[in-house]
Amino acid sequence: MSGAREEILGRIRGALAGDPAGEVAVARGYRKTSDLSGAALADRFAERAEAYKATVRRVDAAGATEAIRRLQGRFVVPADLADSWLPAEFVRDDGNLAHRELDAVAGVITGCAIAIAETGTIVLDAGAEQGRRAITLLPDFHVCIVPVERIVGSVPEAIRALRGSLPRPLTFMSGPSATSDIELNRVEGVHGPRRLEILIVGAA
Amino acid sequence: MASAAEPHTFPQLAKRAVADTQLRRNIGNATQTIRTKRAGVVAEVPDWEELREAGRSLKEHTLRNLDRYLVQLEEAVTKAGGQVHWARDGAEAKRIVTEIAKRHSAKEVIKVKSITTEEIKLNEALEAAGIRPFETDLAELIIQLGDDVSSHILVPAIHRNRAEIRELFMRKLGLAELSDRPSDLTAAARTYLREKFLTVPMAVSGANFGICDTGTICVVESEGNGRMCLTLPKVLVSVMGIEKLVPTWEDMEVFLQLLPRSSTGERMNPYNSLWTGVTPGDGPQEFHLVLLDNRRTDVLADRTGRQTLNCIRCSACLNVCPVYARTGGHAYHSEYQGPIGAILTPQLHGMDEAASLPFASTLCGACYEVCPVKINIPEVLVHLRTRAVARSGFNMEKLAMGAAIRMFDNPGLLETAQKIARVAQRPFVSDGYITGGVGPLRQWTRARDLPAIPAQSFRDWWRTRR
Numbered sequence: 001m002s003g004a005r006e007e008i009l010g011r012i013r014g015a016l017a018g019d020p021a022g023e024v025a026v027a028r029g030y031r032k033t034s035d036l037s038g039a040a041l042a043d044r045f046a047e048r049a050e051a052y053k054a055t056v057r058r059v060d061a062a063g064a065t066e067a068i069r070r071l072q073g074r075f076v077v078p079a080d081l082a083d084s085w086l087p088a089e090f091v092r093d094d095g096n097l098a099h100r101e102l103d104a105v106a107g108v109i110t111g112c113a114i115a116i117a118e119t120g121t122i123v124l125d126a127g128a129e130q131g132r133r134a135i136t137l138l139p140d141f142h143v144c145i146v147p148v149e150r151i152v153g154s155v156p157e158a159i160r161a162l163r164g165s166l167p168r169p170l171t172f173m174s175g176p177s178a179t180s181d182i183e184l185n186r187v188e189g190v191h192g193p194r195r196l197e198i199l200i201v202g203a204a
Numbered sequence: 205m206a207s208a209a210e211p212h213t214f215p216q217l218a219k220r221a222v223a224d225t226q227l228r229r230n231i232g233n234a235t236q237t238i239r240t241k242r243a244g245v246v247a248e249v250p251d252w253e254e255l256r257e258a259g260r261s262l263k264e265h266t267l268r269n270l271d272r273y274l275v276q277l278e279e280a281v282t283k284a285g286g287q288v289h290w291a292r293d294g295a296e297a298k299r300i301v302t303e304i305a306k307r308h309s310a311k312e313v314i315k316v317k318s319i320t321t322e323e324i325k326l327n328e329a330l331e332a333a334g335i336r337p338f339e340t341d342l343a344e345l346i347i348q349l350g351d352d353v354s355s356h357i358l359v360p361a362i363h364r365n366r367a368e369i370r371e372l373f374m375r376k377l378g379l380a381e382l383s384d385r386p387s388d389l390t391a392a393a394r395t396y397l398r399e400k401f402l403t404v405p406m407a408v409s410g411a412n413f414g415i416c417d418t419g420t421i422c423v424v425e426s427e428g429n430g431r432m433c434l435t436l437p438k439v440l441v442s443v444m445g446i447e448k449l450v451p452t453w454e455d456m457e458v459f460l461q462l463l464p465r466s467s468t469g470e471r472m473n474p475y476n477s478l479w480t481g482v483t484p485g486d487g488p489q490e491f492h493l494v495l496l497d498n499r500r501t502d503v504l505a506d507r508t509g510r511q512t513l514n515c516i517r518c519s520a521c522l523n524v525c526p527v528y529a530r531t532g533g534h535a536y537h538s539e540y541q542g543p544i545g546a547i548l549t550p551q552l553h554g555m556d557e558a559a560s561l562p563f564a565s566t567l568c569g570a571c572y573e574v575c576p577v578k579i580n581i582p583e584v585l586v587h588l589r590t591r592a593v594a595r596s597g598f599n600m601e602k603l604a605m606g607a608a609i610r611m612f613d614n615p616g617l618l619e620t621a622q623k624i625a626r627v628a629q630r631p632f633v634s635d636g637y638i639t640g641g642v643g644p645l646r647q648w649t650r651a652r653d654l655p656a657i658p659a660q661s662f663r664d665w666w667r668t669r670r
Contacts, residue, residue, distance in 0.1 A: 004290040008497045012271045015505035024265040029254040048471060095485045099402050099436060119472035132486035133435045137428065156457035163453055166418050167284050167480035169487060174472040177428035181343035181359055182366055182386040184237055190342060190390055191397065192428025192475065
């Protein structure tokens with residue numbers, strides 16, 4: 001296929017050959033940071049995540065532990081999820097749980113890399129306490145623990161913070177899965193989890 | 205593509221669509237709904253215009269350095285454990301994807317919504333090779349089961365109502381009972397596709413963005429079918445047009461703001477998946493990226509047409525277009541509809557296929573105003589019209605316009621012509637409009653309301669006042 005590579009690159013160079021010299025300057029006049037800080041960040045994040053039909057609860061560490069202990073059914077958790085956040089019934093994913101096993105559990109509990117206030121988004125980067133992508137995809141219910149200090153204001157702030165996560169895979173989630181394909185009616189829960197519960201920890 | 209006998213020019217198809225009042229009402233309501241939603245979320249971004257300018261300049265900068273950036277992306281993807289393929293045209297891309305499937309003995313593949321694979325008719329090629337492709341986006345599934353074609357870039361089944369979808373699902377998925385509630389229809393699709401997600405060994409996706417400095421590919425979606433395809437199979441093949449590049453990771457801060465708000469009218473779409481090559485123990489362990497030209501380099505060579513390659517497929521232009529709102533997407537006879545389709549289709553598929561599309565516009569400019577990367581669609585439309593007219597050789601419209609220019613240049617000639625026309629038009633005037641006509645006049649009035657020449661001209665009126 002190297003023939004195709006050289007031909008395409010050649011076509012591009014030919015197409016650009018007649019262009020006037022000089023670089024196209026990239027305009028960077030947009031906001032790099034948001035005006036939000038402190039309590040306002042958590043407030044905005046909670047409000048926007050709820051707009052996406054996520055359930056949001058604001059708790060201290062003890063409240064989070066309590067909320068998780070009370071979950072009903074068997075939950076999958078990443079291998080490194082802290083002991084304090086284990087539900088009554090759980091199975092740790094060491095990377096070997098089959099897809100069908102993940103399909104059969106009641107839900108999944110994970111941490112997150114970062115959360116974005118302006119858009120109500122949580123971001124998973126397969127880092128600490130998050131596990132591989134399949135565990136937050138196949139179960140029908142996702143409980144996500146968001147430490148309040150992980151909330152940033154805007155998309156640019158999140159992108160900067162996530163540079164260090166690469167090359168690990170990233171998943172941005174704004175609410176549970178959803179479709180609007182039938183007469184533009186929004187239906188939550190298509191192929192991903194039908195329910196997303198967010199515990200903002202430290203924001204009580 | 206339709207056979208030559210079937211109507212497939214925009215005027216032919218639009219005439220049929222405009223006569224369908226139900227379709228007009230459905231499309232009109234749908235575009236109005238998305239338009240209102242988009243306006244709301246765009247209004248809350250104080251630096252929207254700065255973001256648009258950043259998007260435009262980033263795209264232009266990337267296109268001007270496309271060779272360098274493609275090589276950089278190739279290196280980064282390869283370094284991260286992916287394999288990069290180059291395809292001069294659709295046929296070559298189809299061969300690459302089919303060969304990968306055969307190598308893995310895949311009898312079935314699952315697909316993430318991808319207009320690029322529609323553009324090259326990948327599904328047909330896979331089927332011909334004995335491989336069954338399953339569309340997993342709900343709207344694409346509706347289209348595939350109905351043996352239908354897409355009518356909107358973002359919501360391809362926008363022309364189908366719930367009753368039709370219910371009937372289709374019952375018949376094709378073999379369901380004895382099903383209501384027409386969107387939640388029940390969605391649940392039926394979920395059950396049907398879950399088994400495919402768990403068993404099919406290979407997925408094919410498109411790509412919204414390819415990030416050159418990190419080799420990261422990004423797919424933006426809502427339903428989770430994308431995440432399923434990108435995560436569960438052993439093998440993943442992504443087909444990406446060579447224009448979808450973003451120079452650096454940090455530049456994603458611009459496009460991840462522009463795209464969701466412009467397309468679905470959301471602050472962020474429910475899911476974005478970004479992956480870099482292969483991650484041991486997480487997701488597909490074999491990743492192929494197919495870089496597709498398919499005439500994109502011809503578009504690049506045209507300095508006015510080039511800006512078409514800025515497109516991030518948000519569909520905002522469809523939802524504001526007065527022509528699209530009345531004709532719907534099928535009239536464009538393309539996988540790219542609306543204003544962007546009217547400029548992209550003739551450039552990618554050639555003027556032979558789509559010479560009528562640059563005329564499918566009122567040039568009102570609404571599409572330019574909403575475009576998140578500032579593609580001057582009216583400018584490209586006029587540019588392509590010139591090309592369409594020039595290649596058509598002798599043309600009555602061109603002749604008539606030439607005569608008109610001479611007439612407006614000469615007041616005496618104009619007045620004489622008006623006097624003659626006032627008499628000559630009489631047999632064709634009804635309610636102040638010329639509705640019929642003979643020869644080329646009939647062709648003109650078929651698609652336009654032509655006001656009759658009034659009994660008194662402005663010049664006569666002015667003379668009587670003085």
